[in-house]
Amino acid sequence: MQPYDMKELEERVILVGVQESFSEDVEESLDELAELCETAGALVVGRVIQNREKIHPGTYVGKGKIEEIALLMEELGATGIVCDDELSPAQLNNLEKELDCKVMDRTLIILDIFAARANTSEGNIQVELAQLRYRAARLVGLRNSLSRLGGGIGTRGPGEKKLEMDRRLIHARISQLKAELAQVQKHRELIRSKRKKDQMVVAAIVGYTNAGKSTLLNTLTDAGVLEEDKLFATLDPTTRLLELPGGQNILLTDTVGFIRKLPHHLIEAFKSTLEEAKYADIIIHVVDASNPQKEKQMHVVYETLKDLGVKDQPILTLFNKQDRIENPEILKDMKADKTLKISAKTGQGLDDLKDELEKILRARSILLERVFPYEKAGLIQIVRAKGQLLEEEYRGDGIYVKAFVPTEIYGKVAY
Numbered sequence: 001m002q003p004y005d006m007k008e009l010e011e012r013v014i015l016v017g018v019q020e021s022f023s024e025d026v027e028e029s030l031d032e033l034a035e036l037c038e039t040a041g042a043l044v045v046g047r048v049i050q051n052r053e054k055i056h057p058g059t060y061v062g063k064g065k066i067e068e069i070a071l072l073m074e075e076l077g078a079t080g081i082v083c084d085d086e087l088s089p090a091q092l093n094n095l096e097k098e099l100d101c102k103v104m105d106r107t108l109i110i111l112d113i114f115a116a117r118a119n120t121s122e123g124n125i126q127v128e129l130a131q132l133r134y135r136a137a138r139l140v141g142l143r144n145s146l147s148r149l150g151g152g153i154g155t156r157g158p159g160e161k162k163l164e165m166d167r168r169l170i171h172a173r174i175s176q177l178k179a180e181l182a183q184v185q186k187h188r189e190l191i192r193s194k195r196k197k198d199q200m201v202v203a204a205i206v207g208y209t210n211a212g213k214s215t216l217l218n219t220l221t222d223a224g225v226l227e228e229d230k231l232f233a234t235l236d237p238t239t240r241l242l243e244l245p246g247g248q249n250i251l252l253t254d255t256v257g258f259i260r261k262l263p264h265h266l267i268e269a270f271k272s273t274l275e276e277a278k279y280a281d282i283i284i285h286v287v288d289a290s291n292p293q294k295e296k297q298m299h300v301v302y303e304t305l306k307d308l309g310v311k312d313q314p315i316l317t318l319f320n321k322q323d324r325i326e327n328p329e330i331l332k333d334m335k336a337d338k339t340l341k342i343s344a345k346t347g348q349g350l351d352d353l354k355d356e357l358e359k360i361l362r363a364r365s366i367l368l369e370r371v372f373p374y375e376k377a378g379l380i381q382i383v384r385a386k387g388q389l390l391e392e393e394y395r396g397d398g399i400y401v402k403a404f405v406p407t408e409i410y411g412k413v414a415y
Contacts, residue, residue, distance in 0.1 A: 010041070010042070010043055011041070011042040011043065011079050011080055011102070011153060012042070012043050012045045012076070012077055012078045012079050012080075013037055013042045013043070013044055013045065013078060013079065013080050013081060013082050013104070014044075014045060014046045014047065014048060014069060014072060014073060014076065014078045014080075014081045014082070015030050015033055015034060015037070015044055015046070015047040015048070015081075015082050015084065016047070016048050016049075016050075016060070016061060016069060016081050016082065016083045016084065017029060017030050017033075017047070017048075017049050017050075017083070017084035017085075018049070018050050018051075018052050018055050018056075018060065018061060018084070018085070019049055019050070019051045019052070020052060020053065020054055020055065021053055021054075024260075024296070026049055026084065027049070028293060028296070029084050029260065029261075030047050030049070030084055032231075032259070032260065032293075033082065033084050033106055033109070034047075035231055036106070036109045036110060036113065036231055037082055037109060037153075039113050039231050039232065040109050040112050040113050040116075040153050041153065042082070042109075042153055045076045045077070045078055046072055046076050046078065048061075048065065048068060048069050048072065050062060050065045055085065056091075057088075057090070057091075058090055058091065058094055059091060059094045059095055059098065060083055060085070060087060060091045060095060066095070066098050066099065069081060069099060070098075070099055073099070073101060078101070079101065079102060080101050080102030080103065080104060081095070081099065081101065081102075081103055081104070082104045082105065082106070082109060083095075083103070083104070083105045083106065084105075084106055084261075085105065085106060085261065086105050086106060086107040086261070086263065087103070087105040087138075089137050089138045092105070092138055104153060106261055106263075107134060107261075107263040107265065108134070108153070109153060110232075110259070110262075110263055110266065111127070111130055111131050111134060111263065111265070111266070112153045113231070113232050114127045114130070114232065114266065115127050115128075115131065117232055121184075122181075122184045122273070125177055125180050125181050125184065126181065126266075126269040126270050126273065127269070128177055129174065129177040129178065129181060129269040130263070130265040130266045130268070130269035130270075131265075132170055132173060132174050132177070133174060133265045133268070133269070134263070134265045135170070136167060136170050136171065136174070181269070185271075188273075192279055195251065199386050199406055199408050199409055200249070200250075200251050201248075201249075201250045201251065201281045201282070201361060201364075201406075202239075202250070202251045202253060202276075202279070202280045202281050202282070203250055203251070203252050203253070203280060203281065203282040203283070203284050203357065204253050204255055204276050204277040204280035204282070204283055204284065205217060205252060205253065205254050205255060205284045205286060206255050206258070206277050206283060206284070206285055206286070206301060206305065207257065207258065207285055207286035207287060207288075207301060208257060208258055208259065208287070208288065208291075208297035208298075208300060208301055209231045209232050209257030209258065209259050210231050210232075210257065210288065211257070211286045211287055211288045211297070211320060212286055212288060212320040212321060212344045212345070213254050213255070213257065213286050214238075214254055215320075215344040215345055216284075216286055216318070216320070216342075216344035217238060217240060217252055217254045218344075219344050219345070219347060219350065220240075220242050220252060220350065221240035221241065221242050221252060223238055223240045223254075231257070231259070232256075232257055232259075237253055237254055237255055237256065237273050237276060238253070238254045239251055239252065239253045239254075240252055242354075242357075244354050244357055244358050244361075245354055245355075245358065246358050246388040246389075247384065247388060247389060248358065248361055248386075248387065248388050249385075250282075250357060250361070252284075253276045253280065255273065255274060255276055255277055256270055256273060256274060258300055258301050258304045259300070260296075260297075260300045262300075262304065267304075267307070271308075274304075274308055275308060275309075277305060277308060277310050278308050278309050278310050280313060281313060281364075282313060282314055282315075282316065282357070282360055283305070283310065283313045283314070283315045283316070284315075284316050284318060284353075285298075285301060285315055285316065285317040285318065285333070285336065286318050286320050286344075287317060287318065287319050287320060287331075287333070288320060288321050289319035289320060289321055289322060289324075289325060289331060289341070290321040290324035290325055294319075298317075298333060302335060314337045314338075314360050315333075315335060315336045315337050315338075316336065316337065316338050316339075316340065316353070316356055316357075316360075317333040317335075317336035317338070317339045317340070318339075318340050318341075318342045318344075318349070318353065319331045319339065319340070319341050319342065320342055320343065320344055321343060321344075321345070322341050322342060322343045322348055322349070323343040323345055323346050323348070328341075338356050340352050340353055340356065358388070361388070361404075361406075362388065362404050364406060364407065365387060365388070365404040365405055365406050365407065366404070366405060366406075366407055366410045367402070367403075367404055368383070368387070368401065368402070368403050368404070368405045368410065368413065368414055369400075369401070369402050370400075370401055370413075370414060371395065371397060371398040371399065371400050371401075372398050372399045372401060373397075373398045374398055374399065377399060379412070379413045380392070380399060380401055382409060382412065382413055383401060383403050383405055383413055386405060386406055386409050387403045387404055387405035387406065387409070388403055388404040388405075389401070389402075389403045390402045390403050390404070391403075
């Protein structure tokens, strides 16, 4: 079944947010939502904020504010609205009826961006699964709302034609995708098992979206990952080998960028991908030091890592984009084992990063000093591949080696 061809059109949207008591600053959240809309291809023409004790359960905002939005839409020529929180089916349907326009929420925008950025088979499966889970509960309202313009945001990925399947067919497709994803997850677990068997140390690069994770991976390993100054520029994870100055190898894995209010549909669908951080030996936390919201973004990253079950791994926090900072400031991350100032773009501080990675590996290692008989010279290859060779000397009785080796292989080469 092929999705209908959709013509791309510029959508003019008004952002709508609710400032609840004791909640985060909705202005900052709407600034980020505006970036998301721009990334998705929409033009933001206005914004409306309502101060309320809590979000209206039926219409997200109150009746008076809905009337204000309707007038503003007519004045600005807007084609739809985007709410800053995930709307319930009732809120979506009621707003669509009241405003007679296309109604979207933050989750739909993020899902749409992911649909446009997924390139691999795994990425496409994960995105479609997340979209269908989201749409299954909102089938009627979304069919009415998205059909108004015949295309645009929300119609990428499975597409409008799949929206018109009844719930039974959608749930059957969800079951099929979950089975396909289970196979992908099984393959990913096999890869992890092989890495563990080979004693490969894995460092997961995590961070808020657009913090510079892909640029860091490219600069360190020539990975060739897409770099753009946009939210969620890359979606599919990439793993590359990095050789450290001491000769040891480490695997670097780029992960999906985090964001505030990350849709639970995505967390569930991308669990096998996001769990790369959970099973990594080291966490490299990249922070956009030039972003005024960096502390809040760091909090989002740590909360997401906590939800994924990440704990106990050493954390290196890299305050990136130093080339954009005119007045250097004191930067701290109390949850990190070490912090560094870097610029992934210019290479500033990356030698220090490699040194810190070597120190972490050394802390996981044991100093080995031994003379290998010539008939066991093959063991030295294991030392070279898995450890850090400090000295090697050919003597009459054998080959003297001094090296740091991982505890996992110490018993294999020490006796």
